[in-house]
Amino acid sequence: MARSKQGRCAHFVAGDCSNKLQSFAVYLQIYETFMVKKTLLGQVGDAEIRLLRIFKVVVDCGGLSAAELELNIGRSTVSRHIKDLEERLGLVLCHRGRAGFRLTTEGQQILAAAQTLLGAMDAFRGEVRDLHDDLVGQVCLGLFDKTATNPQAHVSDALALFRRRAPEVSLDVTVGNLSDIEAALMEGRLHMGIAPEHRRSDRLDYHFLFNETMWLYCGNHHPLFNTADKTQTWPLIQAQDYAGLAFHSPNMDATHRFKLKRRASASDQEAVAILILSGAYLGFLPEHYAADFVRRGLMRRVGPRNCSYVVRFMAMLRRSPHPSRPALALLDCLKAAHAA
Numbered sequence: 001m002a003r004s005k006q007g008r009c010a011h012f013v014a015g016d017c018s019n020k021l022q023s024f025a026v027y028l029q030i031y032e033t034f035m036v037k038k039t040l041l042g043q044v045g046d047a048e049i050r051l052l053r054i055f056k057v058v059v060d061c062g063g064l065s066a067a068e069l070e071l072n073i074g075r076s077t078v079s080r081h082i083k084d085l086e087e088r089l090g091l092v093l094c095h096r097g098r099a100g101f102r103l104t105t106e107g108q109q110i111l112a113a114a115q116t117l118l119g120a121m122d123a124f125r126g127e128v129r130d131l132h133d134d135l136v137g138q139v140c141l142g143l144f145d146k147t148a149t150n151p152q153a154h155v156s157d158a159l160a161l162f163r164r165r166a167p168e169v170s171l172d173v174t175v176g177n178l179s180d181i182e183a184a185l186m187e188g189r190l191h192m193g194i195a196p197e198h199r200r201s202d203r204l205d206y207h208f209l210f211n212e213t214m215w216l217y218c219g220n221h222h223p224l225f226n227t228a229d230k231t232q233t234w235p236l237i238q239a240q241d242y243a244g245l246a247f248h249s250p251n252m253d254a255t256h257r258f259k260l261k262r263r264a265s266a267s268d269q270e271a272v273a274i275l276i277l278s279g280a281y282l283g284f285l286p287e288h289y290a291a292d293f294v295r296r297g298l299m300r301r302v303g304p305r306n307c308s309y310v311v312r313f314m315a316m317l318r319r320s321p322h323p324s325r326p327a328l329a330l331l332d333c334l335k336a337a338h339a340a
Contacts, residue, residue, distance in 0.1 A: 049121070051085040052114045055093065058082060059111055063101035119188030123321055139326045140172045142181040142193040144313070146269045149288045152210040153313065155194060158337035162330050169326045177268055179247045185318050191327040194334075196250050197312040207315040207331060209338045214254070214284045214311060216303040217293075221279025224302050234258075237303045243275035243283040251284055254309045284309075 054071060058078060061067040068075045079096070086093050093107035103111065125137070147153045159171065176184070181193035186203055200206060216237070218224045224232065224240065238259050245251040246265035255262055264281055266272045272283040273290075277298060285299075293299040315334050317323045323331075 048085075048088060049118075051081055051088070053118060054078065054081045055085055056111065056114055056118065058094075058101075059103065059107075064096060115189055116187055123188050123324070136168045137324065137326055138170045138172060139192065139324075139330050140174070140190045141330070142184055142190045142195070143173060143175050144178060144181065144193075144195040145175050146286055146289045147194070147212075147313070149291075150210065150212055150286065151288060152212070154210070154337040154340070155334070157340075158330070158334040161337060162333040165333065166326055166329055169329075177245070177247055178249050182316070185316060188318070191317070191324065192330060193316040194313060195316065197314045198249055198253070203319055204316045205319055207317075207335065209313050209315055209334060212311040212313060213287045213308060214251070215287055215290065215301045215308045216282055217276050217285050217290050217299045218282050218302045219277045219279040220298050220300070222276075222282070224282070225279075225300055227302075232302055232304065234304060237282070237307065240282050241280060243272050243281040245269075245272065250309060250311045254284060257309075258307065286311075 054067075057070055058064060058067040061070055064075050064078050064082075067078050071078060082093065082096075089110065091106045091110065092104050093110055094104060095102045122138070143155070147155060162169075162171075174190075178195050178198060181190065181195045182201065182204070184190040185193050186201070194209065196212075197206060197208075218240075222240075224236075238261060240261070241263035242255070242260040243264040243266055244255045244260070244262045246267060254260075260282070264275050266275060266283075269285060269289065273285060273293070275281045276283045276285070277293070282302060290299055290301075294301070315331055317327060317331065
């Protein structure tokens, strides 16, 4: 049975107060980072927060032209807002013009601080909203790439269930690599991540969802494509040029464990697939993702039978501050969909 609003308030005072105060303390600490140049910036109010949000959208969109569509305001107005923020901070944040949009070093630092500040503010608002009956607000979810075709992944079913249970909660779904997802979680820019398990952090909680099997593949222009399976020994495989992910992950562990010779690095599995299709490299791909390439005769599995590894996908949430009710509701939906 759901607790009454008064009961939740009592629980907040008795049990969750330290978490709320800790979150607010983080907000205040980041807030103060924008007051170093007091004579230039003065007090940080709603106007400065709005300018920081506009700045973040411009960076996310990659420039003023794309941002005007996202913000629904004219490019000249967007430019004026960025100029206003620069004058308040006393810094040049970006170069913009015919040469394109590019952040300055100071702009990169302000962006990082702004992301932390805005994330802390949104988390604080979410924790206050948790005292009310309805599930409202936003859940920012980070997904590792190429999971949609995995028959063991039921993320879409979980999102459908979540939509029915929490129709007033908006979802913001992004795709990124493992390092990006972990960093965004710890910085408060994501509420939850779904990614491979690898080198657990004490700052995150992990909940198993599903597995993914990775096999080694070559393209149809590779010399091994027409080679008999029984001749594909470890020495032969280890002598080939190999393409692997360029960040700490189960893929990198497998690269070292199988003593493969990495000659190309990739940021995601789409890039690995393109390198394999070139015919110049071997590479690991999820079995479900490679299946269509194999069916079309563009790839084939290579290597000894034990040349594979299994990846455990986890739902990851930050431990502190305590996850919001909408984030926990999404976790419940993910568990229910994958248990079924």
